[in-house]
Amino acid sequence: MASNGAKEPSLPRPLDSEAQNIKRQLNKRRYLRCRSAPLAGLAAPEKNGIDSNPRSESILGKLHPSLRQVAICLAAYLGVGAVVFYLVRHQLKGKKTNGFLDAVYFTIVTMTTLGYGDLVPNSVLTKLLACAFVFTGMAMVALILSKAADYLVEKQEIFLIKALNRKKLGETDVLRKVQVNRTRYKLVLVLFLLLIFIVVGTTVLATVEKLSLVDAFYCVCSTLTTLGYGDKSFSTKAGRVFAVFWIWTGTICLGQLFLYVAELKTESRQKELVNWVLNKKMTHLDLEAADLDGDGTVGAAEFVIYKLKEMGKVTQNDISLILKEFEELDVDQSGTLSFADIALAQGI
Numbered sequence: 163m164a165s166n167g168a169k170e171p172s173l174p175r176p177l178d179s180e181a182q183n184i185k186r187q188l189n190k191r192r193y194l195r196c197r198s199a200p201l202a203g204l205a206a207p208e209k210n211g212i213d214s215n216p217r218s219e220s221i222l223g224k225l226h227p228s229l230r231q232v233a234i235c236l237a238a239y240l241g242v243g244a245v246v247f248y249l250v251r252h253q254l255k256g257k258k259t260n261g262f263l264d265a266v267y268f269t270i271v272t273m274t275t276l277g278y279g280d281l282v283p284n285s286v287l288t289k290l291l292a293c294a295f296v297f298t299g300m301a302m303v304a305l306i307l308s309k310a311a312d313y314l315v316e317k318q319e320i321f322l323i324k325a326l327n328r329k330k331l332g333e334t335d336v337l338r339k340v341q342v343n344r345t346r347y348k349l350v351l352v353l354f355l356l357l358i359f360i361v362v363g364t365t366v367l368a369t370v371e372k373l374s375l376v377d378a379f380y381c382v383c384s385t386l387t388t389l390g391y392g393d394k395s396f397s398t399k400a401g402r403v404f405a406v407f408w409i410w411t412g413t414i415c416l417g418q419l420f421l422y423v424a425e426l427k428t429e430s431r432q433k434e435l436v437n438w439v440l441n442k443k444m445t446h447l448d449l450e451a452a453d454l455d456g457d458g459t460v461g462a463a464e465f466v467i468y469k470l471k472e473m474g475k476v477t478q479n480d481i482s483l484i485l486k487e488f489e490e491l492d493v494d495q496s497g498t499l500s501f502a503d504i505a506l507a508q509g510i
Contacts, residue, residue, distance in 0.1 A: 239302055243269030243295055253288045256281040259399040267402045273299025274413045276385060279392030303414060345429055349422040356419055359386065359412040366408075367394075370401045385409060386416045432474070439472040 247254065247265035257280045258264050268281045272295045283289040360382055367378035373394060381394035396405040452460045452468035460468075470476045491499055493506040 235302060239273065239298065240266060240269055243272070246291060246295075247288075250285070250288050250291065253283065253285040254281050255284040257397045259397075259402060263399065263402055263406075266406050267396070269295065269299075270406055270409050271390075272296050273303065274388055274410055275300060276388050276390040276409060276413070277392070278390050278395040280395045280397060303410075303417070345422055345426045349419070349426055352415060352419045352422060356386075356412075356415050359408070359415055363408055363412065366401065366404050367396075370398055370404070371396060386412045388413055436473050439469060 244262060244265045247268050248262055251258075251261050251265060254264070254268065264281060270276075271278055271281070272292055275296060283292045360379075363382040363385070364375065364378045367373045367381050368375055371378070371381075373381065377394055383389075384391050384394070396402045448468070449460055452464050454464050454467065467476070467481060471478065471481075488499070491503055491507045493503045496503075
């Protein structure tokens with residue numbers, strides 16, 4: 163009953179304190195989950211924050227960081243090359259169509275080290291410019307444009323896994339298969355893209371450049387491998403417009419194919435080593451090597467570290483660096499870490 167016209171609270175005080183405790187526990191769990199998965203914790207503010215408004219972002223800002231870097235560098239390279247070689251277009255000799263198009267086409271041919279010979283420098287200045295652009299272009303293809311190929315391939319991995327597996331897979335199963343067979347799926351996808359480039363290039367050369375199917379295929383192969391004999395090339399305006407986009411994407415695709423073949427071979431050897439280590443019988447010498455603290459017994463942590471060293475996953479130098487960090491954090495020299503140790507070590 164209320165007294166003196168005052169209303170009593172609907173819930174007693176102990177329940178309020180209990181609710182606060184539950185809230186603190188939830189906040190603690192949320193904190194621990196963010197610490198164990200920082201990427202997930204960082205993704206939420208961007209989704210719900212003010213800065214996540216898509217209307218305020220440019221098209222370039224929405225791109226993946228790797229793709230954005232590639233787009234900026236490629237645009238800068240082609241832009242500078244097109245302007246420079248357009249200004250010296252009269253010092254280039256060969257089959258010409260349009261001044262600006264020829265400048266972009268010559269920049270692409272130089273960047274990919276293709277060197278058809280249909281357009282060549284004809285002065286000291288253009289020769290020096292070609293030398294500068296060929297080295298810059300090679301570095302760009304090797305260090306930057308491969309990022310775009312990796313990104314485009316990885317975006318298709320999950321779709322390929324679902325297509326190759328008829329049974330319905332959960333998200334966890336899909337991610338596990340991506341992790342285990344990542345290089346193999348990349349290799350299949352790049353091979354598929356390369357076949358598309360070959361078919362499209364052969365068709366365009368046969369229809370636009372009026373080459374026979376054999377000559378068109380021959381020109382495609384010499385282009386993608388950057389062989390560039392020069393007896394067959396893109397000589398029409400429409401053909402060079404197509405070549406501007408097709409040459410550099412096709413050559414990068416072939417380069418990625420060779421890279422993934424080598425990577426797959428390396429992974430295969432690594433798996434063979436792992437299987438050999440796991441199936442090898444333990445001996446007294448192995449136990450002595452696994453006993454890191456020298457107490458005559460091997461714990462689970464010591465056994466795991468020893469096996470990882472045998473597999474080549476970690477090295478003794480890696481272990482030494484980690485142990486050094488552990489000793490710096492273990493202020494009280496107890497052999498274990500606590501919140502007090504971390505607070506003292508970091509001066510909190």
